[in-house]
Every structure is written in C-alpha cells, then in structure tokens.
Amino acid sequence: MRKANWLLLVLVVVLSMFLAACSGGDDTTEEDTGTDTQQGSEGDSTNEEGNDGKVLRVVSTSEIPSLDPAQATDSVSIQYTDSLYEGLYRLKTGGEIVSGIANEDETVISEDGLTYTFKLREDAKWSNGEPVTANDFVYAWRRAITPETASVYGEYLMSGAIKNATEIYAGELEPTELGVTAEDDYTLKVELVKPVPYFESFVAFPTFLPLNQAFVEEQGENFAIELDNLLFNGPFVLTEWDNAAGWKLERNDQYWDKDNVDLDGINVKVVKETGTAVSLYEKGEIDRVGLSGEFVDQKKTSPDYYSLSEATVFWLKFNQGSSTKGEYMQNENFRRAIAQGFDKEAFINIVYGNDSIPADYFVPSDFVQNPETGEDFRAKYGNIISYDLETAQSAWEKAKQELGFEEVSLVFLSGDSDVGKAITEFFKSELEKNLEGLTIELQNVPWSEQLEIMDAQEYELAFSGWGPDYKDAISFIDLWETGGANNDIGYSNDEYDALVKSVKNELALKPVERFEAMQEAEKIMLDEAGIGPVMQRKTSVLSKNYVTGMEQLNPFGPSYSYKYVGIEK
Structure with missing residues (x-):
C-alpha cells in the first residue's frame, strides 16, 4: 500500500508519509530512499570523524516518524525498523x-x-x-x-x-x-x-x-x-537518537548473525537542503548523497554518479467517482485527452532532470516476471497508453461534443514543495497548450493535506504514485478494485473486478494463470484511460567508491538492506 511514504519523487528530500505500498507525493531523497553505489570518487576521507571504523555516514531530510513496527508507514521508519x-x-x-x-x-x-x-x-x-x-x-x-x-x-x-x-x-x-x-x-x-x-x-x-x-x-x-x-x-x-539532528546505530553484539554484518555502525545527519548535503559529501563528511534538479546535471559526469532503478510509478489521477468533482472525468474521451496529451519525456527533463523512465503503464517494469517463461510483466502488452498528441486532440474534440462544452477549467492537485509546484506548472503549460479550451488552476498543498483531499475524493485532477510493499503485481492491480481502500479515483469496471477477485481466490495456486489475469486487468483499466501514467522513477546519487552493497534499491520494503552494506578501504 505504500500510500505511505509518498513524498517520494526524486528530490532529495525524503519521503514523508509513505504509508508503505506507498502512494506518493512529490519529493524524495537519497538517504531515505536510499542510495548507493559501488565505485566512484577518488576521495578517501577517513570514516567516522577521522578513525578507520566501518561507519556508514549518510543524511536524511526527515526525522524517523516511528520505530514502533506497527506504526511504520513511511520510508524512513521502514528503513530503520528493518535495521534494528x-x-x-x-x-x-x-x-x-x-x-x-x-x-x-x-x-x-x-x-x-x-x-x-x-x-x-x-x-x-x-x-x-x-x-x-x-x-x-x-x-x-x-x-x-x-x-x-x-x-x-x-x-x-x-x-x-x-x-x-x-x-x-x-x-x-x-x-x-x-x-x-x-x-x-x-x-x-x-x-x-x-x-x-x-x-x-x-x-x-x-x-x-x-x-x-x-x-x-x-x-x-x-x-x-x-x-x-x-x-x-x-x-x-x-545508540543515539535526536530526531532533529540525527541518530547513530552500532552493530548489535547480541545478533545471531553478527559475524556477517560488516558495518560497525551507521551515522545519520538530518540535512534538509540538497545543496548542504552535496557540500558535506564533497568535503568527505558523508559517504553518499541523493541528487535532484540542477545537481543531477552538475554531477552526471562524476565517477561517483549512479542512477538507480525503482519499482515506483507516478501517474495522473482522474476523479471519476464524485458527482460534483468527477463530472468531466467520468467521460473516457476527456480522460484520454489528458492522459495522452502531454510529453512524458519533457516532463522528466524539465521537472526532475534525471534518468527516470516515461511510463505508459502502472505495473512497473523489471519488478515481477512470468513464473513459467521468466518474461517481465511488461513483455505481453508493453506500453499501453503513450503520449500521442493527435489521438489526444481527437479525443478532446469528441469529449467536447459528448459533454457539450467549448471551455472548461480543472483544478490540479499536487504537493507544495518546489518539485510539487514544478509538476503543476508543467502540466498547466503543457495541457493548456495542447488541449484548446482547457484552463488548469493550481492547488499546491502539504502532502498530508493532499492525502486527505484525495481520500475524500474532493479533487478533480491530481499527481500521485505508488511503490509496492511486497513483491507481487497485485500490490498495484488491486488499487483500482471497485470500493477498494486505495481506490480514491472512483474507477469501477466489472470485468476488472472479476479478474482481481480470481487472482486473490481461485487462481491463487495457479501462478501462470494468475500472472496473466493481472496483465489483462492492467490493460482493461488503461484501455479506458482510468489514470494517466507519467513515469517510473529512478534515483540519482553520489556514492564513495568504498561503499558496497548499495548498488541497487530494493524493489519493495526498505530502500537498502544495511545488514549487507560494507565499507572497503
């Protein structure tokens, strides 16, 4: 569900309220989101304030909301409950x-x-x-x-x-x-x-x-x-916990597998500004840092630079379930015009400036595979709802005729961070340019407020996303089941519901049929332009060459598995 943690987008700010499958807002960071790498800098700054201990030094842009496992819903809490x-x-x-x-x-x-x-x-x-x-x-x-x-x-x-x-x-x-x-x-x-x-x-x-x-x-x-x-x-x-300043972890001598834990400890500083964190990295005071915006462009040629793939997908939400807010969104041509009426590559370049991938789907690539053939989930249908201006404008004209309007105004909901504002400004410019008669009004609010607004279905158009809590496509597929806890777009389709029900019940022990049923369900939903997929995120980081075991982000759960991280000097 990760409705959680979703201040996740590639800013280097850390997720703030991931509920974990994770629905998302608009920023994210390195430490929280993790980051890592294997090679990189020629810098050889000594670790942990001048000694040679194997202490990983990282930054977080957020405090730890909770170390009670029952209350861990955000990326930071999930990362450190996994470590402790x-x-x-x-x-x-x-x-x-x-x-x-x-x-x-x-x-x-x-x-x-x-x-x-x-x-x-x-x-x-x-x-x-x-x-x-x-x-x-x-x-x-x-x-x-x-x-x-x-x-x-x-x-x-x-x-x-x-x-x-x-x-x-x-x-x-x-x-x-x-x-x-x-x-x-x-x-x-x-x-x-x-x-x-x-x-x-x-x-x-x-x-x-x-x-x-x-x-x-x-x-x-x-x-x-x-x-x-x-x-x-x-x-x-x-061993130390000052949420405003940071915290320290040490290897647990009581842990049954302590001999296979390489790190002596982990030191975390709370640093909210990307520029400050990058400066600390360049001074050799931290071992890794997440990048966003201008810092991605500046550091792309550095030997320390890495672009890490994620199983996190972002999309436009169309509120189809509210009689007051969903009047236009209930029309398929209206939704299609918006879903296919913006340049996804341009969005990534302008807002994030990194290697995130345009997405024409909502189940991510390189996440789950067919249990019989080993083919990726995306292999069967690939890209389903792509940027296509001609198709979008044709659908827009049909929507005008079907709904009887020449001009229409929509309110676009997103976060109030710099990234959140950049997101809404991009879509306002792009959609007003491509769809004649459309006006976009911007509504930028804190993530917690955005979540409340979406849950109450008091919005028209919103930017959000999802990251999985466990390794199965159903973590995405059951989002849009009629009446589902996370279906805050009001989407409903009997055929889709039947497939989801079969996946959870009679097909549970038939892995191939189950997998294929989920592929069919995704296609049904996107063929109706139930949402407007935007991108599958990647995270950009700088990491010292002596850090090992953080070459990849985990596809679900904690971003990194610190038990297996090492310092090799």
Missing part, C-alpha cells in the same frame, strides 16, 4: 528474500497453502539477552491488528489474508482469535483465509516484526518514543 529488528524473513541487497528468524529449510506449508508452520532459530536474542520466541511474533501480530493500536498496515495487510483478522479489526472477535499460534517457544503456526502466493515477502514487512511482550507492556504508551523505550533484535542497535 528482524522478522521471519528479511531482504538482501536488491530485494532477495532470505531467512531471518525462521529456519527456512524447516518451514512447512500445507498442500492447500492455508497453513504455514515456521521453526524459529534458537540462537536469536533481544538486545537485553532474552531469547526471541514464537510468542514474540504472536504478541506483535495481535497488537498490530487490534483496533486500538491504529496500525494502518495491520489492517491493510492482515485483513482478508490471516484468519480472523477482518473480524478482529471490526471488533467482532478478540485479538486472541487471530490465526497465529505459538505451538512451543520455537514453533509458529500461521493460518490464512486463502493462499497468499507472495507470503514470504509479505511477512518481511515491518508490521510482522516480533516484539518482546514484557518489555513493550512495561513501557506502556511510551514504547518506542525515546531510546530507553526500545529493545532490538536486528543487526544494529540504536
């Missing part, structure tokens, strides 16, 4: 799913795909020396689905997947009825409502991290508020 805790599985560099607390070779899955029995490693410990047990998972998962916890992801990820989760969240059953049981200290049983083909990547998400019940209950409402109210079981522990 460990669940059944975790991500390796590039998004590979690997065993965490679960002994992967001993996991048993029932033939119907409804029951998972996990054997947990017995050498995993909390940072206070206590063992990590099956009850730590049971307690944490029950806590996340309890309505009083108000976990956005608890409800989003568990309902309709884990037995009784929907009923518990609705207040119809007690949390003790959740389909997760500690058979003994090191055996965890999970019962599902229906098969979840992507379950292993699903439970790698922070919502499913364990918590030490005695410790959390002792802290009460202060849990995770300050350093003393935290307990860790991951590769790192937090």
